[in-house]
Every structure is written in structure tokens, then in C-alpha cells.
Amino acid sequence: MAAFQHHHLHHHHHHPNTDLRxxxxxxxxxxxxxxxxxxFSVVYFLTGCCGESSPSDLLTESSExxxxxxxxxxxxxxxxxxxxxxxxxxxDVLVAAAPPATEEDADxxxxxxxxxxxxxxxxxxxxxxxRRLPQALIIGVKKGGTRALLEFLRLHPDIRAxxxxxxxxxxxYARGLDWYRSMMPKALDGQIVxxxxxxxxxxxxxxxxxxxxxxxVKLIVVVRDPVxxxxxxxxQIISKTxxxxxxxxxxxxxxxxxxxxxxxxxxxxxLYAQHLxxxxxxxxxxxxxxxxxxxxxxxxxGELGKVQDFLGLQRxxxxxxxxxxxxxxxxxxxxxxxxxxxxxLGKTKGRMHAPIDxxxxxRLRRFYRPHNQRFYQMAGLDFGWP
Numbered sequence: 334m335a336a337f338q339h340h341h342l343h344h345h346h347h348h349p350n351t352d353l354r355x356x357x358x359x360x361x362x363x364x365x366x367x368x369x370x371x372x373f374s375v376v377y378f379l380t381g382c383c384g385e386s387s388p389s390d391l392l393t394e395s396s397e398x399x400x401x402x403x404x405x406x407x408x409x410x411x412x413x414x415x416x417x418x419x420x421x422x423x424x425d426v427l428v429a430a431a432p433p434a435t436e437e438d439a440d441x442x443x444x445x446x447x448x449x450x451x452x453x454x455x456x457x458x459x460x461x462x463x464r465r466l467p468q469a470l471i472i473g474v475k476k477g478g479t480r481a482l483l484e485f486l487r488l489h490p491d492i493r494a495x496x497x498x499x500x501x502x503x504x505x506y507a508r509g510l511d512w513y514r515s516m517m518p519k520a521l522d523g524q525i526v527x528x529x530x531x532x533x534x535x536x537x538x539x540x541x542x543x544x545x546x547x548x549x550v551k552l553i554v555v556v557r558d559p560v561x562x563x564x565x566x567x568x569q570i571i572s573k574t575x576x577x578x579x580x581x582x583x584x585x586x587x588x589x590x591x592x593x594x595x596x597x598x599x600x601x602x603x604l605y606a607q608h609l610x611x612x613x614x615x616x617x618x619x620x621x622x623x624x625x626x627x628x629x630x631x632x633x634x635g636e637l638g639k640v641q642d643f644l645g646l647q648r649x650x651x652x653x654x655x656x657x658x659x660x661x662x663x664x665x666x667x668x669x670x671x672x673x674x675x676x677x678l679g680k681t682k683g684r685m686h687a688p689i690d691x692x693x694x695x696r697l698r699r700f701y702r703p704h705n706q707r708f709y710q711m712a713g714l715d716f717g718w719p
Contacts, residue, residue, distance in 0.1 A: 462519035469527040469551040473534025476565040477555040478626040483529045488650045493520040495528040503536040544615040557626030558718040559603025560697045566599035568687045581693050593700045606708040633664045
């Protein structure tokens, strides 16, 4: 009987301790889990509040400093996680702790396609996207196909291109290089930053100014039959100011004698040899890549391949990215970046040209012929314009 009571008492003393340990462990697990959830919630909440900058604030110094502080936080958290082989969390925490300044910058926080694995990128510097001055510029020409080229190039994961035209070297040079840099999208090491402003090619002082920024910058010029380009230019002008005089009266100083007004902007831009000569005074020919505006329409993948070679990039943008839109008479992107839908350029691209007197067109062709031949010799290329 005594033995039974002793065993019974021992049995009662044993189980409460076991249950207590289990409850303590269970509560500890719950508290730890809740603690982690709360910590991440606080980080998401705080950075969400900090990230709600309006577009006008994005270029201000305070917003930039705020973003850089958050980037440092992201790198610190990322390094901690990485050191414990928790790479699955790294990507999410990086974006959460330092939300991108703009939608365009979102992918700049993360490595580009084809980069090495997360395990190889242990250095936080490789994960830090910064604003840099451009290493390549599309400098011309207006109505040559510069917008199409820019949109096609933006498919490449190693190109970070500004969507708008900053007009820094021709209109806003007094604002300084720091302002210009602030306009650029953020980019990782190895990515090429670029912008396009077609006016640069024909503006007198821009070549010297670009050279002052960088003597190694790569320059791209999209050229097109100057007569067709002039008519396209005029078509755009009348869409904005319908009451301007006819093309024929603007193209000639004297219609009777046939004297052409080469200083009229739509015609002056097409004097490519004159403009290229100014750029060749500052940059070697090998640093200037000429794109055929006609080939950009008929064979976009071929022209894009040459541009990617010129920029020292792998040929990632290929014919699989394009299809030809018969209605617009222009190539379109099958699936642009960040979208599952096909994308064609805006309604201002590929529109019908204004009807021009055929006799005027023939006179313009005769006018441009010697200028085109000189341009071919300087360029080392024959574009075959009539």
C-alpha cells in the first residue's frame, strides 16, 4: 500500500513539471513568432510611410538622403540575413526596407538578368543602386526614330534609360551636373545609364559640353532620309499649330527661282554632314554610332544588335521581341518590360505625312544629294537615300 502511494505521488509530481515545460516552450514559440511578425510589420509600416514621396519630392535633397538612409538599413539587414544563409528573405527585406524612389527605379535595387547568384553577391556594395551621369547618349535626330530606339533598348536588363528628354546640354546646362545626375534612373554596377535628347546633335555648343562631362561617353545618332524626315517634322508641327503656312512656301526663299531656305529648321536638321563635323571635332568616329532610321523600321532586331555591340552588351534584344504592325507600318514590342501585353509607340508615331507637291520633293532631293554624299564619306557608310 505504501509502495502504491509512493508511486502514485511520484506520478503526480512528474507530469505537472512536464506539462509546465511544454507550456513555457509553447508560449516562448508563440511570443517569438509574434515578435518577428511585429518587427517586420513595424519595418514595413515605417518605410511605407517614408516611401510615400510625391513625384515632385523625388528630386529634392531631403528625399534623396532619406532614401539613402533606408538603403543603408536594407544593406545591413541583408548582410545579417545573408551571413546566416537566409537568402530567401534577402530580396523581400531589401525592397521593403528601401522602397524605390520611382516605379522606374524599382528593378534597379535588384540584380539584372544574367547576374550571378545571391550566394556570390555577398558584398553589399554590389546591391547598391546609385544615380550616375550617363555613359551613353542618343543625341539625334528629331523624327529619325530616337523614341523607338530608346523604347527598344529599354528591354535590355543592363540598360537604365531616362524616359523623358532632359535637354541638359542645350537648355538646362546652367543647372549643373549634380542636377543632371539627379535626373538619371538608379543603376547597379555594370548597367549602362543613358538618355536621349535629339536636339543635342544640331545645337552648336553641345558637343563641347558633352566632352567636358566625359570624353569616353558613347554617342548614338539615328539618321533618316532628310527629305522624309523634314516632311515628318512638318507633319508634327502642323499637328500642334494648324494655321502655319504650307510646307512648300516655308521650304523656299523664292519658289520661282527654286532657292531653298536651308535655315528653316525642318530642312536645316537634315544637313547631317554639317552637324557631324562639329561632333567629330571633339569625339573620334569610333565613339559615334549611326543608326539607320529606315532599317530601324524594316529590321529592328538587326539595328538593335549593332547598337548592343557598340555599347559592349550581350545581344539580348532580338527578333523574338518584335512584330510588325501593318496598320501603323511600324514594328511593335511583343511583351515590353513589366507587361504581358504588346506595346506600340504612341499615336504620334507612324502617322500619315502631310501631302507635299512631288516637284518640291524632287527639288529637295537635288538639294540634299551633295550634302548626303559628304555625310556618307564622313560616316564611312552609304545609307542609300534617293
